[in-house]
Ligand SMILES: Nc1ncnc2c1ncn2[C@@H]1O[C@H](COP(=O)(O)OP(=O)(O)OP(=O)(O)O)[C@@H](O)[C@H]1O
């Protein structure tokens with residue numbers, strides 16, 4: 431081998447070694463670095479995607495709660511709208527009916543007087559009807575005024591100390607007249623000591639009047655109503671039991687809603703508007719008490735009760 435051939439082979443060998451070395455270095459350092467960079471970038475992206483997913487689920491939750499709020503306000507709007515239209519129909523129909531009765535009977539009276547020059551025979555009956563119609567109208571007007579006060583947050587209580595025993599005696603004496611007309615026996619269990627409560631006397635008598643009025647209205651002829659009260663745990667509890675149609679389980683809360691009347695007695699139902707218990711509930715709650723009903727079911731009678739903290 432000549433010297434030039436030896437040099438050529440030697441240079442080729444060196445070049446080959448350098449190429450191999452370059453390949454090895456590139457592979458070992460550059461590619462590894464590239465891999466690391468790619469892995470890091472991938473990790474960053476995954477983190478960003480996870481963050482975005484979290485933000486997205488937060489927004490979805492927010493949207494869901496907004497949809498729920500919207501649904502509830504819609505429900506409330508529908509309820510208010512329902513109340514408004516019932517108000518309208520009462521104003522249009524139930525207020526006009528007693529009014530036209532007043533007008534009709536008054537003109538009968540006037541005609542009678544005109545033709546005879548004296549008070550006619552039909553005077554008494556007509557006068558009674560006038561009184562009944564105006565009474566009904568007054569009661570409805572008072573209830574509607576209470577409801578509108580409640581709705582506008584102006585239903586305030588004038589709390590003064592008074593004897594609960596005396597109040598109950600007064601209300602029972604008043605309601606006993608209509609109880610006797612239906613042959614209903616109204617029993618009051620006397621409480622041995624005089625209980626003084628600090629409350630709005632007029633409003634509490636309104637509650638008992640409605641409970642007692644309901645019991646008389648819904649009880650059958652010859653029924654039996656019993657009222658009692660006691661003081662325990664710093665509160666007064668009043669209970670009124672009747673042997674009327676009772677209240678089915680699913681109606682127990684509903685009857686305390688405005689305008690809600692159950693279908694137990696259609697004739698008795700017509701003698702009211704379903705406002706009394708909702709107003710009673712507002713009054714009792716304004717005194718920090720509770721009101722409710724217990725009944726074993728249809729035909730089993732009911733016990734309405736309320737509590738007032740002393
Ligand atoms: N003692 C009772 N026995 C059976 N059902 C009752 C009794 N008291 C109330 N209810 C039911 O509860 C409903 C609501 O009573 P609430 O006193 O609010 O209205 P109302 O008596 O019908 O009318 P209003 O009190 O406005 O004259 C009644 O219509 C009736 O269906």
Ligand SMILES: [Mg+2]
Pocket residue numbers: 640643644702705706707
């Ligand atoms: Mg009533």
